[in-house]
């Protein structure tokens with residue numbers, strides 16, 4: 691096991707070495723309750739594989755990425771979340787809290803306070819929705835490295851894909 695997986699809090703949760711409230715788990719993903727919920731429902735969907743953040747997703751992770759996104763539907767159905775008032779998104783580095791990729795699922799968004807709304811604002815510079823998936827695919831198709839793109843272009847692309 692790599693050193694970062696030994697020390698990672700989410701890897702420990704996945705291995706049941708740390709307590710958590712698991713909502714769902716299978717071979718690829720684990721869904722837990724956020725310890726600091728910002729609304730009635732606040733969950734984190736984690737890939738069981740240690741991936742540091744959304745920026746480090748690789749082409750070979752695309753099935754896993756789809757699985758993470760599909761898990762939103764599984765838990766939404768299980769917990770009766772209204773899709774219209776549910777927000778999902780990833781942190782975008784360097785605004786990570788834990789260095790293990792996780793998709794936040796927050797519902798209902800109406801119950802979040804202003805500060806939280808800012809923090810988990812859709813497609814803000816630090817919190818990106820799953821529509822980044824399209825950007826990600828685009829990036830692979832174009833074989834372009836988005837790190838070299840100016841921030842303004844990146845923001846524009848993100849908002850046009852929202």
Ligand SMILES: [Zn+2]
Pocket residue numbers: 694695698699700701702739740741789790
């Ligand atoms: Zn981890």
Ligand SMILES: [Zn+2]
Pocket residue numbers: 781787788792794
């Ligand atoms: Zn987070």
